[in-house]
Amino acid sequence: MEGTRLIPRTPSAYAYPLLIKQLLHTPLLYAPDEEIVYRELVRHTYRDFYARINRLASALTSLGVRPGDTVAVLDWDSHRYLECFYAVPMLGAVLHTVNIRLSPEQILFTMNHAEDTVVLAHQDFLPLLEGIASKLETVQTFILLLDDSERPPTSLPLTAEYEEMLKRADDSFDFPDFEEDTQATVFYTTGTTGDPKGVYFSHRQLVLHTLAAGMMLGCFREPRFQSGDVYMPITPMFHVHAWGIPYVATLLGVKQVYPGLYEAGKLLKLIEKEKVTFSHCVPTLLHMILSDPMASKVDLNGWKVNIGGSALSKGLARAAMERGVKLIAGYGMSETCPILTAALLKPFMLDWDIERRLDVQRKAGFPIPLVDLRVVDETGDPLPRDGSSAGEIVVRSPWLTQGYFKEPQKSEELWRGGWLHTGDIATIDQEGYVQITDRLKDVIKSGGEWISSLEIESLMSQHEAVSEVAVVGINDERWGERPIAVVVPKLGSKARASEEDLRAFLDKFVNEGLISKWSVPDRIYLVNEIPKTSVGKMDKKEVKKQFEKK
């Protein structure tokens, strides 16, 4: 801006770049002896962790990795993955967290598109890589991540095994300074159509996301994530850096527990044994954990869980709260690094009764520090904060992806008008809480009205015989679209969940004026399971496809 005065620089003064390595200063002094745990297999300290980061950077460098190169990881959640979160970007390279839930063809696409040169792969992914190895265009080196004592046979030309490689490497690496806008990570999301799209984040973006998310989770009551907690992610590390929380956890110097492949029983055992107090996951996984037979035997009282990825239904929220689980809903997406909002209670709400708190805590929440979030109409003008005017969420913050990797046109579309378009429909209430009413692509347009699939799902989830429910719009000649519901009944529930029962259940809400008669689904189907996407969200596109024909 014309006339503003930039601060005068002193030649010798250090121009401090925001780099991932700078996040380690505090924990290495504050918590050098705190533990990082991997399943029942590995247990070491932050001091060891730092030495291993140095060894990993030394080893990768001697394998030829240079600043600007891309290093791919295929692993379940592990201490090794955490080491890659730091060592790879810290040496100036780019970390590609491969989405292992994609199809082999899609994984091949992402690895070629990202131009991976070195691949670190857990033994479970050797068969997958064997199948696509001949078509990998840029990979030169495969490194094995081994849990067992013996190497499985493989046709893949392995250069090294991770632990042996670290053992041989120098435990001191001179991590260089470079520009804070240097790319640190890349990963791929599945769009509604076409190939997966890559989003990417810089050192500056990850550092700022860590500080703002840390502040939101720690300084705003209630509940909170703080030093002294024990952290275990239940959002895969390949998926938006496990929401960036491993960076926050490390900065706080808390004990960290990495569970490998997610299995409800194993997760519950780790929660009990390692005294886990803070986790994060999508509703589906929370549902899976709470419905596991072992869940009733583990004390979950006080377990704090950050929920995101899709809407938290009232039924699931109540079930969790009745077990003493403290929920923090939040909102974000791959493109946004991801955290944008958190539904923490305000101090004066803390003594509200559970039902009233539930209504607040299931919302997307209010924007975390530095997030400039608006709900706008179709011309881009902000809508009133009245809790009922719904429009698209557009957003600005320092950690949003600058675009889709090598997709300039889609990037421009994402950022049209200088705001990142989330594709989510929401309202903001007078207390400042954002509530997502639908995905732009999931919203049901019926006879000129918008029907919120999320709202109907949330109401139906409160029926005691409903385990999971998806509401989607089906093409309709007369009305454009009409809603249908797909329901997974709860096993062992005494209540029945026939179409008539559920319809009667919904009619109650119609009579109370909560929803319009128009938004009650035309058909309610009982199914054994609802299709899921690669990150465990309900795949509404697939549901639509399946039931369009019926």
Next chain:
Amino acid sequence: MEGTRLIPRTPSAYAYPLLIKQLLHTPLLYAPDEEIVYRELVRHTYRDFYARINRLASALTSLGVRPGDTVAVLDWDSHRYLECFYAVPMLGAVLHTVNIRLSPEQILFTMNHAEDTVVLAHQDFLPLLEGIASKLETVQTFILLLDDSERPPTSLPLTAEYEEMLKRADDSFDFPDFEEDTQATVFYTTGTTGDPKGVYFSHRQLVLHTLAAGMMLGCFREPRFQSGDVYMPITPMFHVHAWGIPYVATLLGVKQVYPGLYEAGKLLKLIEKEKVTFSHCVPTLLHMILSDPMASKVDLNGWKVNIGGSALSKGLARAAMERGVKLIAGYGMSETCPILTAALLKPFMLDWDIERRLDVQRKAGFPIPLVDLRVVDETGDPLPRDGSSAGEIVVRSPWLTQGYFKEPQKSEELWRGGWLHTGDIATIDQEGYVQITDRLKDVIKSGGEWISSLEIESLMSQHEAVSEVAVVGINDERWGERPIAVVVPKLGSKARASEEDLRAFLDKFVNEGLISKWSVPDRIYLVNEIPKTSVGKMDKKEVKKQFEKK
């Protein structure tokens, strides 16, 4: 660095600069109805506060203030000062927080040196400004900050009164984007010699300091500053932006109480009436508050106080803790924005007994997020973290002043070798806690040994008849320097504080091996008061001068 890959930019994507205005997104949604209080005079909401920031920016602009101009404020701690903390930098101008404790000649020097064009002055400073007005070289406009209902008579050409000016101004201002390295503030520190020196901070620096300090105070136990607290500063807003905490408090959306001129009785009344839970001050002020006759009538249990500026003596810390005050010592200086460290307890220390906790909590503490702090020997090499190897603290963080305003040579000296030299001598223990042993300029060099004046002061402060004590080095022909102590006896104490008593008290510590016989002061003087600097710290230079002659 060669070869690193910068993130690809999308033309339409918003390049988010770290600007002070961005700190307001969260509190305006989270706490629009929370209060900002000024003494018993003013009480308004965050919503009002934002409208007033807009009005202030509109008014200043119509008075001719342009980006790059410098606006000076002379005020006690007030809601108006907080409005200036935001409105002035947000319109692209520079806020000069005038150090009103300096002599009129020094204030004149700083206002000319900073090139102030507009001055906002509380009525108490009209006489001062009248005295220097004819020598102010750049000031064009004076605005009155009025507490009383009537304007005091003045010869100063006042352009407006603040409230009237705001009332007339537009409550909507389009705050522009500009580079995050734009200068936001300037203020002056008194050096040991010569004219005051100006230090300056950019928007980026203040935003990052806010996030890191907020995270440290909120996410690290224990105690903590968090949403729901009630904040009242007791470090003047002209002094390093009241340690930057008003920015943290506003981001958290907490109730804020600004007390005007500090008087112990008035502060205690505000603590009681407004239910203040978090403050910060130098030890001298805590001492003043706790020794006020009214202190015994106010419940201070649970009051959290961040202490910095100078060492917290064991005597004062114990007196505070016995009243239930929760102390958080910290360390920083004007040049460092200021916070570098905080002495929070680690989770495993929380159940230690009071004496053991006291030893930890009085230290400078461990570095807050992003602070790279080293204790180095004279060649610049880091010393072992053994709790005994003492050397100078050098530091890097994203919020350190880039230099002294218009003093390139002193700036280079401050930053020699790429590290900011604090001039403080410290050790780091095995738990990572920094402990200041002395100022480089205060350390007593006697017969080739270093004597820590802070250590002797802390021991003497534990004598029940000692209210305050300063230990300084006096020139000595034979030994270079020898320590002497200057003591203010405690009023009404039953114990005597003669030179012999205090000497016998110190001899006990010599016999216990805590200090060497060599470090016991040669003389102990009883005085009525110890000279203070403009910000309330003991003025050891002055003590030295007074007792050098004796």
